[in-house]
Amino acid sequence: MNDASLYLLFSILGVLIVLSGFFSSSETGMMSLNRYRLKHLKKSGHKGAIRASKLLARTDQLIGVILIGNNFVNILASSIATIIAIRLWGDAGIAIATTILTIVILIFAEVTPKTIAALYPERIAFPASILLIPLLKLLYPFVWAVNLITNGLLKLLGINSTANQKDHLSREELRTLVNEAGALIPKKHQDMLVGILDLEKVTVDDIMVPRNEIIGIDIEDDLDEIIRQIRASQHTRLPVYRKDMNDVIGILHLRNLAKFFTSEEKNKAILLQECREPYFIPEGTPLHTQLYHFQKQKRRIGIVVDEYGDVQGIATLEDILEEIVGEFTTDFSANSPDITPLEGNGFLVDGTTTIRYVNKRLGWKLPMSGPKTMNGLIIEYLEYIPDNPICLTLHNHRIEIKHVKDNFIKTIRVLPDD
Incomplete structure (x- = not known):
């Protein structure tokens, strides 16, 4: 073999090793992409993300075209390396070629490219998609045949190849994602997001003001005592009941009492006219459900009752919001x-x-x-x-x-x- 042909074979071998590295890094880069960041970039119009999303929509085809290309160039590289070794060292060259080529492919076409792709998946996957899409179209008949056989084998094993195409995060996984965001999300915002996630497992029983601490107006009290209680109240909404807290007849908003205080003749009838009918909440209601009901009913306060209709406490919209954003500085209870x-x-x-x-x-x-x-x-x-x-x-x-x-x-x- 003359020097020119030997140089040509070495050049072809070098190109094949580079191609092998390309396929190896493409596989790792594509599989290492953050799917949620990929969706965000796709919505933002990033061309590389759009191409990668298109390829990842059919993972079996993507893996098929990468492995077909990788195996083809590796086998061809092995054949050329064997020819070179035989021409240089005779029959003993086969063992030498196998050893050297294994080391070269392992270092330059497998470990190094895959490590780089794992560290910088977007830098590898997005440019690689430019070549992979036309290559998939070119090799589609071979990819289709390989996937047909592979999917058939998977079905025999009871595996559905399309079952896990969609990515979903559980609540606990999302909580971990928020907590591990670090400096990307301020600590206060992390606490708020976790608070929202916790609304489903927290009920009104956990945040309500218990019955023995409810401050309300007994309509049977003397009118002067009721007026004194209204003027001294630290709350803007008070339940109005008759003798017993289980007999709640309304919710009084103190801002609606202008008519009562400006009337020449103050009486309980005027007071009751300003009351809004009570809104009752079954005990055990999850906070996320109750937040929706407050919004739907245009309410800010509700009476929590048990299965027998007995009053257990009071839950407010502010109590639920505090579970998300923390305590309000205007909370009067902060003084005690x-x-x-x-x-x-x-x-x-x-x-x-x-x-x-x-x-x-x-x-x-x-x-x-x-x-x-x-x-x-x-x-x-x-x-x-x-x-x-x-x-x-x-x-x-x-x-x-x-x-x-x-x-x-x-x-x-x-x-x-x-």
């Missing part, structure tokens, strides 16, 4: 928080504080499947209502009951963890 830090000695916690709030504020993992408040959880644990202050360990947290009144744990002290 449910959890008060004690200097070097843990926290003072109100017995009506919800377990969900305690878990969020203190980073605990108290169970939320049963009682909703700390009072309920402690009583369930003790299986009796304590008469005097006692200490206990609740789910590895040391708690001291400070104040018990009317069969209700009013205040507890959370001791610092060791």
Whole structure:
């Protein structure tokens, strides 16, 4: 063999190794593309993303054309390398060619291109799609035949090749995606997005003002007492009931009382005219459902009732929004928080504080499947209502009951963890 023909064979071999690297990097680059970013770029009109999306719409055809091309150039490269080796070293050249070509292909046509493609999938996949689309059209009969046989084998194995074409994120996967966004999404925005995801597993029972804390107007009270209560109220909406909270007759918005206060003769009838009919919420309603109902009914406050119609508490639109954006600075209860830090000695916690709030504020993992408040959880644990202050360990947290009144744990002290 003369030098010219040997040079030609080496040149062809070099081109084939480059082509092998192209197919290897194209496969890894295409499969490594972030599908959600790809959809975003496609909607933005990015030409490379449009081409890649078209190829990825039929993954079996994409893999088929890449593997056909890759195997063709590898086999051809192996044949040419064998010819060169035999001409240079005789029959012993076969083993030499096999060893050298394996190392060369492994380094320059497999590991290196695939590593680069895995690190920079868009830089590899988008330009590669320019060649892959016409190549797919050219080799379509071969690709179709290979896929026909492959899909037939998959069906025999009980595998549907088109079952996982669509990408879907579960709620927990989306939560992880948000939390791992890092600097791409500000921490406050991450908390808001996670709060929205949590609305489905949180119910009105978790955020409502319990019945014993409801501030309302008993229409049977003396009118002067009602007026005094209205003027001293920190809330803009008050439930109006008759003797018992279970007999709620309306919701009074204080901004509608101009007519009442300007009338010469103030009476309860005028007051009742300004009340809007009560809106009731079944206990256990998920927050995302209730948010929709508030929007649909044009309401901002609802009375939570159990299956017997007894009032359990009050839930407001603000309570639901606070689950998403955090507490509002205008919240009057901020002046007397449910959890008060004690200097070097843990926290003072109100017995009506919800377990969900305690878990969020203190980073605990108290169970939320049963009682909703700390009072309920402690009583369930003790299986009796304590008469005097006692200490206990609740789910590895040391708690001291400070104040018990009317069969209700009013205040507890959370001791610092060791």
